[in-house]
Amino acid sequence: MAFGRSSRTGAMHAVSPVEPLTLKILVAGGFGVGKTTLVSAVSEIRPLRTEELLSEPGVGIDDTGGVEGKSTTTVAMDFGRITLREDLVLYLFGTPGQDRFWFLWDELAQGALGAVVLADTRRLADCFAAVDYFERRGIPFTVAVNCFDGAERHPVVTVREALDLDPEVPVLLCDARDRESVKDVLVGVVEHAMSLARARRRSLSAGA
Amino acid sequence: MSDPGPNDPAENDPGRPYDPAHPHWFDDEAGPVVRPYAMTRGRTSHAGQHRLDLIALVVAEPAADDPVWDLTLSPEHSHILGLCRERPQSVAELAAELDLAVGVVRVLIGDLAEEQLVHVNRPVPPAELPDESILREVIDGLRAL
Numbered sequence: 001m002a003f004g005r006s007s008r009t010g011a012m013h014a015v016s017p018v019e020p021l022t023l024k025i026l027v028a029g030g031f032g033v034g035k036t037t038l039v040s041a042v043s044e045i046r047p048l049r050t051e052e053l054l055s056e057p058g059v060g061i062d063d064t065g066g067v068e069g070k071s072t073t074t075v076a077m078d079f080g081r082i083t084l085r086e087d088l089v090l091y092l093f094g095t096p097g098q099d100r101f102w103f104l105w106d107e108l109a110q111g112a113l114g115a116v117v118l119a120d121t122r123r124l125a126d127c128f129a130a131v132d133y134f135e136r137r138g139i140p141f142t143v144a145v146n147c148f149d150g151a152e153r154h155p156v157v158t159v160r161e162a163l164d165l166d167p168e169v170p171v172l173l174c175d176a177r178d179r180e181s182v183k184d185v186l187v188g189v190v191e192h193a194m195s196l197a198r199a200r201r202r203s204l205s206a207g208a
Numbered sequence: 209m210s211d212p213g214p215n216d217p218a219e220n221d222p223g224r225p226y227d228p229a230h231p232h233w234f235d236d237e238a239g240p241v242v243r244p245y246a247m248t249r250g251r252t253s254h255a256g257q258h259r260l261d262l263i264a265l266v267v268a269e270p271a272a273d274d275p276v277w278d279l280t281l282s283p284e285h286s287h288i289l290g291l292c293r294e295r296p297q298s299v300a301e302l303a304a305e306l307d308l309a310v311g312v313v314r315v316l317i318g319d320l321a322e323e324q325l326v327h328v329n330r331p332v333p334p335a336e337l338p339d340e341s342i343l344r345e346v347i348d349g350l351r352a353l
Contacts, residue, residue: 018296019265019267019296019329020265020296021331021338021342022263022264022265022298022329022331023263023331023338023342023346024262024263024331042353048300048301048304048305049304050262050300050303050304050310051303051308051309051310052309052310052311077300079262079300079304081298081301082349082350082353084345084346084349084350084353085345085349088342088345088346088349089298090346090349090350091262091263091298091300093262093300107259107261107262108262110261111261111263111331113338113343113346179353183350183351183353186350187347187350187351190343190346190347190350191347193343194340194343194344194347197340197343198340
């Protein structure tokens with residue numbers, strides 16, 4: 001197959017003059033915490049749904065354990081798109097909420113700029129698994145506390161302690177329905193990714 | 209496109225495209241895991257295929273403009289090619305647009321790449337963060353939304 005790195009010089013292809021660089025940010029968190037709402041708030045398209053089959057090659061047949069009673073063998077991921085520039089497109093992927101679909105996360109997480117862990121203070125434990133996942137894989141993430149109407153607004157420090165977060169992990173309050181608020185969250189993720197990358201480069205050059 | 213093997217169970221399948229108006233052509237007992245791959249003649253992966261990332265971009269080649277392809281390709285291949293001719297499409301977008309599982313769409317894209325009707329641009333490789341300048345562009349772009 002003709003594979004190539006995304007080049008920003010697609011001019012030689014008369015059919016499509018611009019081949020944008022594509023990037024992705026993951027949106028994780030418990031079921032019903034507002035992942036798709038967050039994606040909708042900034043996406044230029046109505047969030048699309050893509051499905052992966054549980055029988056995907058490479059997935060052990062045992063992975064379907066626990067879903068025998070279901071009529072479906074697919075798992076859905078909602079995603080949105082933001083064209084930042086003609087040659088720069090950001091995709092937002094809502095991760096499947098159920099823990100048993102985590103084999104999909106590895107694929108989703110590959111090459112991701114970073115992740116938002118969306119938290120609901122009424123059910124903080126729902127995002128423990130996501131926090132663990134990103135911590136262990138060294139994927140830059142921020143925790144965004146979705147302030148539902150009527151939900152008690154826990155101070156950021158309480159959430160940080162409850163989740164036992166490393167001090168450098170940003171915690172933000174947000175409203176997943178609000179475009180400006182979600183923009184701030186996404187900027188926060190990329191800034192965090194940038195500062196981690198910078199620190200990594202520093203430690204590499206210090207070790208050299 | 210590629211010939212099914214002699215033992216291919218889908219050989220006798222008339223290649224009937226999925227018709228959303230008649231979604232119960234197969235009932236659940238028929239095996240929902242297998243059915244989606246009937247469209248790929250039972251193939252679940254493509255020879256020599258890297259696993260295409262969801263945000264890998266599928267770009268139509270100039271050869272794809274030849275109208276003969278619309279006559280020779282399956283409706284699904286043709287649909288993918290048509291979308292890519294409009295603008296490059298990510299694997300995820302194609303799967304959503306065709307309402308097919310990602311695994312199925314990967315195989316179909318592999319067919320088109322083999323025919324050199326499309327090429328696939330892989331995104332930034334895993335474990336390799338984009339340049340800081342690109343991250344800055346992302347931040348500026350988000351702020352300007």
